[in-house]
Amino acid sequence: MKFKITPIDGGVCAIDGIYADGVNAGFKKEGFDLGFIRSDREMDVVYTFTTNKFQAAPIKYVLQKNITKTNFILANSKNANALTAEKGIKDIEEILQFLAEKIEIKNPIMSSTGVIGVRLDKEKIKAGIEKFDFFERNSDKFAKSIMTTDSFKKEIAFEVEGEFGKFKIAGVAKGAGMINPAMATMLCFIVTDADILREEMDFLLKENLEESFNAISVDGDTSTNDSVFLMSTKTAGYEKEAFKEALKKVMLRLALDIVKDGEGANKLVAFVVKGAKNKKEAKIAAKNLTNSLLVKTAIFGEDPNWGRIASTIGASGIECDEKKLKISFENVTVYDKGEIFFDEKTEKKAHEIMKKDEFKIYIDLGIGNGEFTAYGCDLSYDYVKINAEYRT
Amino acid sequence: MKFKITPIDGGVCAIDGIYADGVNAGFKKEGFDLGFIRSDREMDVVYTFTTNKFQAAPIKYVLQKNITKTNFILANSKNANALTAEKGIKDIEEILQFLAEKIEIKNPIMSSTGVIGVRLDKEKIKAGIEKFDFFERNSDKFAKSIMTTDSFKKEIAFEVEGEFGKFKIAGVAKGAGMINPAMATMLCFIVTDADILREEMDFLLKENLEESFNAISVDGDTSTNDSVFLMSTKTAGYEKEAFKEALKKVMLRLALDIVKDGEGANKLVAFVVKGAKNKKEAKIAAKNLTNSLLVKTAIFGEDPNWGRIASTIGASGIECDEKKLKISFENVTVYDKGEIFFDEKTEKKAHEIMKKDEFKIYIDLGIGNGEFTAYGCDLSYDYVKINAEYRT
Secondary structure: OOEEEEEOOOHHHHOOOEEEEEEOOOOOOOOOOEEEEEEEEEEEEEEEEOOOOOOOHHHHHHHHHOOOEEEEEEEEOOEOOOOOHHHHHHHHHHHHHHHHOOOOOOOOEEEEEOEOOOOOOHHHHHHHHHHOOOOOEOHHHHHHHOOOOOOOOEEEEEEEEEOOEEEEEEEEEEOOOOOOOOOOOOEEEEEEOOOOOHHHHHHHHHHHHOOOHHHEOOOOOOOOOOEEEEEEOOOOOOOHHHHHHHHHHHHHHHHHHHHHOOOOOOOEEEEEEEEEOOHHHHHHHHHHHHHOHHHHHHHHOOOOOHHHHHHHHHHOOOOOOOOOOEEEEOOEEEEEOOEEOOOHHHHHHHHHHHOOOEEEEEEEOOOOOEEEEEEEEOOOHHHHHHHHOOOO | OOEEEEEOOOHHHHOOOEEEEEEOOOOOOOOOOEEEEEEEEEEEEEEEEOOOOOOOHHHHHHHHHOOOEEEEEEEEOOEOOOOOHHHHHHHHHHHHHHHHOOOOOOOOEEEEEOEOOOOOOHHHHHHHHHHOOOOOEOHHHHHHHOOOOOOOOEEEEEEEEEOOEEEEEEEEEEOOOOOOOOOOOOEEEEEEOOOOOHHHHHHHHHHHHOOOHHHEOOOOOOOOOOEEEEEEOOOOOOOHHHHHHHHHHHHHHHHHHHHHOOOOOOOEEEEEEEEEOOHHHHHHHHHHHHHOHHHHHHHHOOOOOHHHHHHHHHHOOOOOOOOOOEEEEOOEEEEEOOEEOOOHHHHHHHHHHHOOOEEEEEEEOOOOOEEEEEEEEOOOHHHHHHHHOOOO
16 A cells, blocks of 8 residues: 555644634524634645536635635635625625734635625624634634534544655535535535645546535535635645545545535435446436435435336436336345336335435446446435525 | 407316216225226327436337327326336237227327336226226316326316307316426326317427426426327317417416426416526526425525525526626515615515415526526425325
8 A cells, every 4th residue: 555544633723734713703693603714824725616607706706816825714604695796795805804904814715605695794704803713723613613504514634644755634614505516515625734736736626526526416506605625735745646535535525424414314325327328427317316306205205216216317318228227226126127126025125225324326227338426315304494494 | 359268167078079087996095096088089189298218108109109190098197107118018008908898999098197117007907997987078087087196186178269160178187296397297188179280289289388388397307207198179160379379278277287286385486587598598597496495495485585596597507697687576676786685674575475375586687588487386394295205
């Protein structure tokens, strides 16, 4: 083995020179709702944002400024600062100017999540900033400050060691609803001290996106604020393969945490599609399965209603043939090339598999070599409850 | 006015020479589950079927036989005869052969709805056929026999009079779940005595489809069995404009009935999109709104969360600009060209509108002349309940 990846504690603050805090600025009744991650030196930063045409003001701000280096991330929950036009951007500028009076910042970035279409309450945010301890190193508080309907905080950190020396990489994310695919679909901040070129960071971030954040869906909606940031202090070692592998681990872990925490969700299901005409078609099939209400409710009911799976694939528009299709709940095949193997016995076995918190459904289209795995969850009464009552 | 359209009683049996019945063949614990519509003379028939690649056996059968004239429709609920390969088609042939021993049939058509991936119980169907009264003229019984999760039967009949003379047109449909768009998404049988050319029927059926059955969505899933049949006995008068108008009325009415009866749905919402780059983009926006879980749950919660509407449009991939967009709940505008008009007063007014059983949401993209109206419903606890427990 050329390198070793070991989980470590401390979240993003496991990395030297990284500070983080979270405070209550009065958006949430209790708990943190405003936080920061900052570095004692400038970091290279790359990012990828939502494909939603109504990108939120914080995203527009970063793109307009074309930020490539930063030492400060300010993040808030409960308000997305989206659909707020120029005023939304001006609000960010005013807030960051206020922040600059408190601490030395270079090209600061603001990131928001919450309700769309409401102006930020700048005074509350300023009052929150007053409460920051800029020398706090508490990743946990930051992780909590960006949570909205999330039921648990999402963070992970690894140390990677090899002949090249060592580096650390850590990530924190939020997201539980409005989660779909066309990009990240949540907020995610990844920090490393690896001595990696900015261009390489950018390439690897996008390469990993497809099979992590873009492979998950809670509800098929793509938010205005989805953002993934990758930052590096460049103070430690670097080796491409090791970094690639560690970054993948961080991103997939945070992505799966988001699905597991899907609003009202109880089950994490991997739809493993293979045998598609090509990867693109495999992805369409897998993603459609994660988004089908009929499939999601069947998962909630622990009902191995494979007909809904087949129907969803048939409706997805990809090349498929019922004489080539195969569907299995883990090792229990219920349909294979035109033959139905769904009887009392297989139904019972498949039902047992569906009782688990996490399981896989295999779909082989039997046509080509395209493969893709997408991750979804069930649709429960609680999803409806959470989303019907979100603003009330 | 050149013609007059009057609602009449009797459903499809309002038309001379049309017979219909429904019986219990043992698929449902009680109530009708097998029925027929037959004509005492051959009818021209045109049809349009699901875009799902796994078309059910009854659809394949009609397409393989290339049926253009028929005098008999046999329909069952509780089993879709889909994903049943050649065996599914052989089952239909055996059933129709049995039927031919009972009554004179020409190019009979079978139509099925229900669970996917289970072979038809031929013996039950044959026993049901034995119970048919082939001289019954009870459209109501037929309408009930095709219901699955439907909570009310869907039928409508009109008499159309003008200088050309008169004709009748009547339709019956079923559908409450697995309802989406890429085509019909349910079963619908329309019968007329208008003396219309088959080619003309075909053209008008497809023309009307777009703005009726293809404009509705309950859950975004497109079934394997969606079928719309239009049949004519050609024994009465005909005039193109009058027929076009009457057909549109029948199709839109049945389509809206299906949305109203959407599984667990309480509200019928029209998403009226205008100002899109073109009609295609207007349709994408409108249909995406009907399918967004976040929009559907907000409707259930009677929450005028216009940010979710904007976000869904932004995520739909169509051309849009937040400085040109306008969103109104009926006459209450909450967002207009970059300005948010969402305060306590407008929120309360919009909330009042959303309390109604039926209301409209207007979206003006402010870009071009494309318009489309799509019809959707809310997503309630009951939708989850119905679909989680469907097979159990």
